[in-house]
Amino acid sequence: MKPFQYIKATDTATALFSAKKQKSHYVAGGTNQVDLMKDNINYPDTLIDITTAISKDITATDKGIIIGAMVRNSTIANDKTVKDNYPLLAKAILAGATPQIRNMASTGGNLLQRTRCPYFFDTALPCNKRKPGSGCSAIKGDNRMAAIIGTSAECIAVHPSDMCIALAALDATVQVTTKDGSKQSILFKDFHRLPGTTPNLDNNLPENALITGIKIPVNNFYKNFSYLKLRDRDSYAFALISVAAALDMNDETIKDARLASGGVAHKPWRWYEAEAFLKGKKATQANFAQAASIATKGTKGFEHNAFKIPMLKAAIEVALTNCITV
């Protein structure tokens, strides 16, 4: 790890003031940042500790809930309001990482996790995300974990978070304070990016800006929901495929549906067309299967990950079924 200067910021203004272009990084829970520094992928001159600079509060209002960016992942998963009104979020968080990591990891940091594509982590090999222009080793290499939708010729990496899949499904908003102190809200669906020709950029957070909180609007998805994560082992493994599903039911009719996936794309992926199909339909196996077919029709596999397409289809069907049976 390259030696760095350490600054502990006590408020947002100090944190933003300390940030310098390219040379400084923020650290909150450190569960990803420190790994990246150890592996010489991140090598900031200055590390700005923001654990006391941003909110640790969960604030519920009649319009929704605001989760401070410094709230630890396990705190969210154990929060009563979250469990009662936004249980999909709690469920997704508990499917991720380990208790130890969740106890450290921050809400804001969870959004900023880098991909777990193995080539991104091996500095001896080409990776356009780590070193723009060096090439993508995964396209013709070991791409079992790679994306099946929204890929580009330069990157086929996937976003690793579980929490973000629930946030995408629940139409969250990311609250941001930029370097000049102005506040912005970014819709969750617009926060993360597809790789395109700039796979080095994971998201649209302005340079040196801080995530201060996440807002989730009040919704009716707290009764019929499920988070299904398929992985190589039952703890501490990233998703092969994950599905966040939620239904707003009126008797047997689906009033509204949300469907999002991890392990499929460079960003948390919403299946809007499948959601639209489900609206107004009966909650039947046939309709669930049809929704799953609609979702998977634009997907494309690579040498080692073609299995993700039938797995995704099955996972969507099972997740939707679990919404009304489990």
Next chain:
Amino acid sequence: MCFFDEPTTADSPKARVEGIAKVTGKGKYAAEYDVAGVVHGVLVGSTVAAGTIIKMHTEEAKAIPGVIDILSHLNRPEVPGLSGDNKTKFGLPIFYTDKIFFSGQPIALVVAETLEDAFYAASLVYADYTAEDFNTDFNKNKIDLKADGKERGSFAAWQNAAIQLESEYTIQNEMHSPMEMHATIAEWTAGDKLNLYDKNQGVNGVQRFVGGVFGIPPENIHVSSEFVGGAFGSGLRVWPHTLAAAMAAKQLNKPVKVVLTRPQMFVMVGYRPQSWQHVKIGADKNGNVLGIHHQAKNTTSLYENFKDNITGITRKIYKVENLKTESAIVPLNMSTPIYMRGPGDCTGAFGIESAMDELSYKLNMDPKELRLKNTSVINDPDSGMPWSTNFLNECITQGAEKIGWENRNPVPGKKIEGDWQIGYGMALGFWNSGRQRTSTAIQLEKTGKLTVQCAITDIGTGTGTGMRNIAAKNTGIASEKIKIELGDSDLPKAPSEGGSTGLASVGGAVVAACEALKIKLATYAANQNANYKTIKPENITLENNGIGIKNDSTAFISFDELWTKNNLDTVKVEATSGPGDERKNFAFCSVIAHYCIVQVHSKTGKIKMQRMVSVADGGTIVNEKAAANQVIGANIGGIGMALMEEQLADNNFGRLVANDFAGYHFATNADAPMIEVSFIGKADPNISAVGSKGLGEVGLIGCAAAITNAIYNATGKRMRDLPVTPDKVIMS
């Protein structure tokens, strides 16, 4: 040698002798010892799989404050064992070659005042290489097979067998992944005297190897390995990082510590090699196996030959008159593999026990009955010698009862609960039970405090605890008064703890030392009571506070009296024991029957273990808790082997991919079901005075096949390529 004297806990004597030290952190792993003035070494790995180093770039790293030196092939100290023609006698000739054999090969050791300085500087070291072709693809080149063991009978004898089965089985590379990183602290205490704190499975082996490399007598090297945080075979040889630490310590005249990183653990301390097997079986309609042809290949490196004994189990477990076994090794641009828990047999069992299961369905016969019909439990079919003991059939029968085998549906894919398909599977495991020559010393004090000493390492298997249990039983002295000292080359000599020989070896030596102690005490006691003069050892009784004679209550003499009258200090004895003539008359084996129930999701391919039952014959069970712990752990290893463990290489770059714990999955608690382990528990009267046969290896052998056989029973899908990740279920 001070950590095994903690007070024992409530459930003594079953409790681990080192348990409190381990869970409180008082016990030290190799890297944790405080050595005054120690400096830190970090290895730099090659970034290419083949080529010759043209130039080392070390300038930037040398400029980092705190960096002391950077060792490479350009400036290493003179080491006789790595010079000249000896080059690969000691494995990879670290710093004695400019050739690259595999990606990640250590090419430099950065030594700095702090670990942080060393790591940062190591990240700045790189080399230029000539470009050379490489191969990491196991399947790329055709390799000819050679006979592996003597052929029995002939092919002709079974070519018209009524039932024939032919299948191929493949397994990816697997990694030992012990909790403790391999590490060495090396310090030259005089010109030719070396002190090592080292993670390994045998301190005397390290002395011999390092002595050979540096051209000094083994006894000049002191090796301390008191606590070992798992090894699974990775500690059965000395690896280049240990030599690098000793070289740097010599060059700099300072103690040097080298700890591998987790990714380095994947390329520098061996692995279970990728394998291919082809099994052909012929049987008659009644399920009598008439002939077996078992072929196998495994990876090796370009600088050493490593053959896993994959077909060995097939030669030993079934009474088959016509048998041919063949094997080959496949040299690749990979580091050298090493024995990994249940080496060879574990791989071979996946082949033969999958094939036997396939055969049972062809025969429409219960796979348990097919096994009972064909096991060779009287004689070792290979040597013709009788088994000393072999309770494999009892293991099969008891296991079937425990799992409720009668609830298995013989037709695959028919037992369904919602979206889940339920399947039952079973398979057998076999391991040659060995024993090696071992010495043990015992010291007794007036207080009745007994100290048992042996150089053997305890790699987490409970060896020290077993030594205490055996000493207590053979002296009559209570467990809490017995102290164990082990894992140090100053103690009486022992073999490496490997091949499931640990307890059989040291157990015999502890019994011998207990006998020697009784005889020595009796010679002192004879000064007080003439009855001790002609006494036989078996009639001497020891208690917490004194010595006596069986059926003679008047003969008791307290240690107080004995010590005072004879003016004694500490009574010391040492004894050695090892295999003898019994090996000319008997063959020895540990055996196991594994049963399991799995559930497979019919849509997503998810596999969930529901229950596992293992019944093992390990002879006398010295400590049931420790023994069951071994087999439960092995079963969890079996889940990993069957369902998730694989280390792939990227053949475009000749480099391992995802070689860390985010990428390499072994089973967690969440993946493990209830695992029920039981033992036949009958003593083997010939193996040693203790009667125990090793259990460490056999617990894993056959486990993976039991799981894949259950997957077949659940789904009708025959999985012949490990690991069976959910994608393979979906796509087959």
